[in-house]
Amino acid sequence: MSERQDDAASVCRSCGACCAHSETWPRFTLESAAELDxxxxxxxxxxxxxxxxxxxxxxxxxxxxxxxxxxxxxxDRPLVCQDCLPASEECRVARDGIGLPPII
Ligand code: SF4
Ligand code: SF4
Incomplete structure (x- = not known):
């Protein structure tokens, strides 16, 4: 079973796996001072x-x-969060970690 990528927004709202995958993942990278503030x-x-x-x-x-x-x-979420898209490798790993099928 797999999820459809064109239903990505609703898939994320019923998922959240990447936001609960690792304490080191939601890190800051190239955010400006204003964005961090x-x-x-x-x-x-x-x-x-x-x-x-x-x-x-x-x-x-x-x-x-x-x-x-x-x-x-x-x-205002960090750039790594904005870059983590449904069906990406990060998404697949995070979903697999909580037993959810990959998005294709
Ligand atoms: S793991 Fe994938 S589907 Fe789940 S919230 Fe993150 S990007 Fe969306
Ligand atoms: S800041 Fe990033 S990791 Fe945290 S809940 Fe928002 S999107 Fe998920």
Whole structure:
């Protein structure tokens, strides 16, 4: 069984796997100072290098992974989050980690 890529937006809203895959994943890379300032300090990890995580789950992730999820800072989310697209390798690995089928 697989999901259809053209239904990507709704697939992400019922997934969230990449946001709960690794505490090292939602890191900051090439964000500007203004972009980083838009993220609430409470959601940034102590060393300032990325999003704070609770276990492997990003602190900005809302809802239940694999059921219904959202990002509390969607418009201001880090670049790695914006770059993680449905059907990408990162997506496949994250979904596999919680037992969800790949998107093709
Ligand atoms: S793992 Fe893939 S489908 Fe799930 S939220 Fe991330 S990009 Fe979307
Ligand atoms: S900032 Fe948003 S999109 Fe990025 S990992 Fe956290 S919940 Fe997911």
């Amino acid at each position: 838009a993220i609430a300090p409470a959601l940034v990890r102590a060393d300032g290098g990325g999003m704070r995580c609770i276990g492997n789950r990003c602190a900005a992730l809302t809802g239940e992974v694999g059921v219904s999820t959202g990002c509390a800072i969607y418009a």
